[in-house]
Amino acid sequence: MTATLHPPVLSGRDFLSSLDLTPQDYRAVMDTAHAMKRGEFRGQKPLDGLTLAMLFEKASLRTRTTFDVAMYQLGGHALTLTNQEIGLGTRERVSDVAQNLERWVDGIMARVYLQSTLIELAQHASVPVINGLSDSLHPVQLLADYQTLEERFGDPRGLKITYIGDGNNMANSHIQMAVLTGADVTICTPVGYEPNGKVLIDALAAGARVTLTSDLEAAVSGAQVLYTDVWISMGQEGEAERKRRAFDGYCVTPQMLDRIDADGIFLHCLPAHYGEEVVPEATEHRKSRVFDQAENRLHAQKALLYHLMADRQPRW
Structure with a gap:
């Protein structure tokens, strides 16, 4: 029916x-x-x-x-x-x-x-x-992301989400979703590449649980959700080499996914720049929900x- x-x-x-x-x-x-x-x-x-x-x-x-x-x-x-x-x-x-x-x-x-x-x-x-x-x-992407999270975890309140990479539109949107859903969001990015300051300050003022750090090891360990995005967005090609140097070590690998929670998942909003923010073996990893995320x-x-x-x- x-x-x-x-x-x-x-x-x-x-x-x-x-x-x-x-x-x-x-x-x-x-x-x-x-x-x-x-x-x-x-x-x-x-x-x-x-x-x-x-x-x-x-x-x-x-x-x-x-x-x-x-x-x-x-x-x-x-x-x-x-x-x-x-x-x-x-x-x-x-x-x-x-x-x-x-x-x-x-x-x-x-x-x-x-x-x-x-x-x-x-x-x-x-x-x-x-x-x-x-x-x-990029708010429509976050709706699909959170549908994917709910399929795996149910209510996202308190869910430990770590976003690693550039403090770009995706990082800003994750911070806003912490306000909306009560998820516990960590933004891990090198010094100098932080997300929008007003977005972060407004979220903290609203009571959101958001952590900003450059400590990659601590941010990844035990996360229930590991999320990344391209370092070099469309229109930023002139910054490519500088960003690649700054983000050295931030590439998501299967070894990194082994350090998140045993039941955790990996997400990437795509397209992927393989060899930069992620390797193909990570999107194909058993913890990856990247293509479920795209479907959503x-x-x-x-x-x-x-x-x-x-x-x-x-x-x-």
């Missing part, structure tokens, strides 16, 4: 940051994602007649594919727009792009260089705007789209 979808809880809102959700919102999205993965709503089309515009300043495999497939499975349509076609902030003002798109589509997902671009889109568009990645945050981009984003857009009426 097909289950009935619960009413959407995020109707018309933007999702630019994990902290755009309350703990109750998070629980509703996660419960929907788990149920969708189990196939409980198979065949239902709650976004029938709705369209999502997908804006890409940065290349994408997982974000593009999973949002596109998610809209199709929910009965909607996804439209891909590259920066060569739009020219956000160059060929056209961001505010103009937003005010055009809001008249044609029911939601906007943007994968961009700057968080400020997303904020401007959201300020000028009356439809939901979703952060598909920016220089500051589809289920988590499908749940997010449902909760943001399902109350909208088709335009035709």
